[in-house]
Amino acid sequence: MRSDRHRTARAEAQAVAELLRQALQRLGFTPDVPHGVEGGELYWPTLRGELTVSGYPLVALGRIPLDSANRLADVLMRAAMEERTKKAAST
Secondary structure, three states: OHHHHHHHHHHHHHHHHHHHHHHHHHOOOEOOOOOOOOOOOOEOOOEEEEEOOOOOEEEEEOOOOHHHHHHHHHHHHHHHHHHHHHHHHHO
C-alpha cells in the first residue's frame, strides 16, 4: 500500500514540475543552463518532482543565474499584482 501511495505522490510532484517547466518556457526561459553562461538568455532552474523521506510530494527547484532569478521574481510580482487587482475589482 505504501508503495502505491508513494508512486501516486511522486507522479503528482512530477506533474506539477512539468507544469512549471511549461509555464517557464512560455515566459521565454530555456531549459538548460550551460556552465559559465554569460549572456542575456533566461534559464529556468532544474525542476524535479520528488518525495520527502516521509513520502510527501514536493518539487525541488535547482539553482539559476541571477539574471534569470530577477526576471522570474519580476514575472511573479506582476502576476501577484494582477491577481490582487482582480480580487479588488470583484469585491
